[in-house]
Amino acid sequence: MKKFYITTPVYYVNSKPHIGHSYTQVACDTVARFMRQLGHEVFFMTGSDEHGEKIEKTTLERGYKKGEEKRFVDEIVPVFKDLWAKLGIKYDYFIRTTDDYHIKAVQAILQKLYKDGKIYKKVYKGWFCTPCETFWSENQAPGGICPDCKRPIERLDETNYFFKTSEYQKWLIEYIDKNPGFIRPDFRKNEVLGFLKEELLDLCISRPKSRMSWGIEIPFDKDYVTYVWFDALVNYISGAGYPHDMERFGNLWPADFHVIGKDILRHHAVYWPIILHAAGIEPPKSIFAHGWWVIKGEKMSKSKGNVVDPIELVTKYGVDPYRYFLLREVNFGLDGTFSEEALITRYNSDLANDLGNLLSRTLSMVDKYFEGKVPEITGHGSRVTGYDNLKNKALNLSAELERSIPNFDFVTALTKIWEVIDIANKLIEDSKPWNLAKEKKTDDLASLMSGLIDALKTIAISIYPFMPETSEKMKNQLGMKDGSGKVRSSGPLFPRIETK
Numbered sequence: 001m002k003k004f005y006i007t008t009p010v011y012y013v014n015s016k017p018h019i020g021h022s023y024t025q026v027a028c029d030t031v032a033r034f035m036r037q038l039g040h041e042v043f044f045m046t047g048s049d050e051h052g053e054k055i056e057k058t059t060l061e062r063g064y065k066k067g068e069e070k071r072f073v074d075e076i077v078p079v080f081k082d083l084w085a086k087l088g089i090k091y092d093y094f095i096r097t098t099d100d101y102h103i104k105a106v107q108a109i110l111q112k113l114y115k116d117g118k119i120y121k122k123v124y125k126g127w128f129c130t131p132c133e134t135f136w137s138e139n140q141a142p143g144g145i146c147p148d149c150k151r152p153i154e155r156l157d158e159t160n161y162f163f164k165t166s167e168y169q170k171w172l173i174e175y176i177d178k179n180p181g182f183i184r185p186d187f188r189k190n191e192v193l194g195f196l197k198e199e200l201l202d203l204c205i206s207r208p209k210s211r212m213s214w215g216i217e218i219p220f221d222k223d224y225v226t227y228v229w230f231d232a233l234v235n236y237i238s239g240a241g242y243p244h245d246m247e248r249f250g251n252l253w254p255a256d257f258h259v260i261g262k263d264i265l266r267h268h269a270v271y272w273p274i275i276l277h278a279a280g281i282e283p284p285k286s287i288f289a290h291g292w293w294v295i296k297g298e299k300m301s302k303s304k305g306n307v308v309d310p311i312e313l314v315t316k317y318g319v320d321p322y323r324y325f326l327l328r329e330v331n332f333g334l335d336g337t338f339s340e341e342a343l344i345t346r347y348n349s350d351l352a353n354d355l356g357n358l359l360s361r362t363l364s365m366v367d368k369y370f371e372g373k374v375p376e377i378t379g380h381g382s383r384v385t386g387y388d389n390l391k392n393k394a395l396n397l398s399a400e401l402e403r404s405i406p407n408f409d410f411v412t413a414l415t416k417i418w419e420v421i422d423i424a425n426k427l428i429e430d431s432k433p434w435n436l437a438k439e440k441k442t443d444d445l446a447s448l449m450s451g452l453i454d455a456l457k458t459i460a461i462s463i464y465p466f467m468p469e470t471s472e473k474m475k476n477q478l479g480m481k482d483g484s485g486k487v488r489s490s491g492p493l494f495p496r497i498e499t500k
């Protein structure tokens with residue numbers, strides 16, 4: 001059976017990971033964990049993009065010598081892996097674009113396209129943005145400014161290899177029209193279709209070694225290396241086994257989701273499907289582009305000095321609150337505003353007050369009234385008002401999650417889970433168990449407690465993809481691990497953060 005295959009981009013390792021990287025990771029990890037929970041076989045791949053001009057430059061800036069690029073990236077990659085471990089990112093495979101099998105896969109694709117006459121050599125006279133490594137036509141970059149990074153572009157006069165992207169423009173437009181889920185969210189699809197209204201230029205896929213040598217050598221011309229984006233995109237198939245393990249590839253491809261930031265949508269939704277189609281390979285099923293986290297209306301950037309360090313936040317607030325905040329605060333796909341105040345507000349209200357309180361007061365009542373043993377319902381107890389409502393909401397929850405999480409609708413999923421939490425909290429307030437105890441209505445009290453514990457068990461399972469550590473803690477406290485039916489309260493899940 002085909003596995004559920006989900007990818008993040010391979011991240012460019014010329015600097016430390018930031019909140020944007022962690023956002024993609026957490027989203028993919030959440031979907032991957034949910035699909036595993038449903039019983040699917042999952043292949044979740046992430047990795048690092050290690051070639052190109054910027055790595056070559058950064059290597060020298062960091063005091064390494066020319067030719068020591070591999071040494072430099074070898075030291076940066078663990079920084080990314082460490083953060084993924086801290087964030088509880090449970091990926092199945094980490095691909096590095098300097099891996100031998102990946103290099104061979106890139107060369108195999110290049111060779112195939114070349115042999116089929118899809119790659120040709122020509123002198124390029126035109127505009128080039130060095131930081132973006134992108135060629136622009138006069139129309140695309142009015143005023144000599146790069147439309148992507150807004151920096152001045154330069155004249156370039158160079159012989160290079162080009163891939164006949166333009167031949168596939170019509171095919172791609174039709175493909176996007178025929179496959180409504182291919183580019184998500186919908187407004188991103190329209191953005192791509194808008195871009196495709198302009199004439200698509202053939203993609204320059206080489207760099208002369210005389211100018212830039214840190215890349216994968218073009219198999220049919222040793223004076224050139226391939227363009228870093230061509231190299232990077234191929235990771236999605238090389239990491240899945242193409243062409244060295246075609247049986248494995250057959251079980252994975254087409255990928256179910258490429259999850260990316262909106263800034264690299266064009267590479268993924270235009271060039272990548274065309275490269276695949278030209279090489280006789282099916283495009284991925286879906287590309288989901290998420291938004292950016294901004295701070296006070298500005299994009300985070302090193303030069304502005306407003307970069308949020310995920311490690312700092314995780315150390316201060318814990319992994320699960322950070323994961324929860326990223327996926328709960330903003331609809332996945334849209335831009336979000338990041339602030340520590342907003343994170344603290346979510347933490348105190350949703351996690352400490354709503355969820356944390358529900359667990360701790362339920363457990364302490366089971367302790368107090370039933371000596372820590374979850375009461376068994378005999379069927380004779382007259383149930384308290386609101387009990388059935390809680391039970392039904394909890395029962396419907398898994399269906400709600402199956403609709404929302406695989407579509408990256410994390411806000412809806414978490415809202416539905418919190419509805420159950422809210423109803424349970426309200427049920428405690430309305431039914432006043434302390435009075436039931438005083439009045440010795442033991443059957444009512446027993447059915448109420450067992451209903452609350454059942455709801456908490458459902459919640460513990462439901463939050464697992466989002467907050468795996470918290471889910472484990474809850475399962476322990478609820479006695480789900482040992483099957484003893486005894487609860488074991490062990491301090492608050494989320495101690496309140498005091499603010500001045």
Ligand SMILES: [Zn+2]
Binds near residue numbers: 129130133147149
């Ligand atoms: Zn640029």
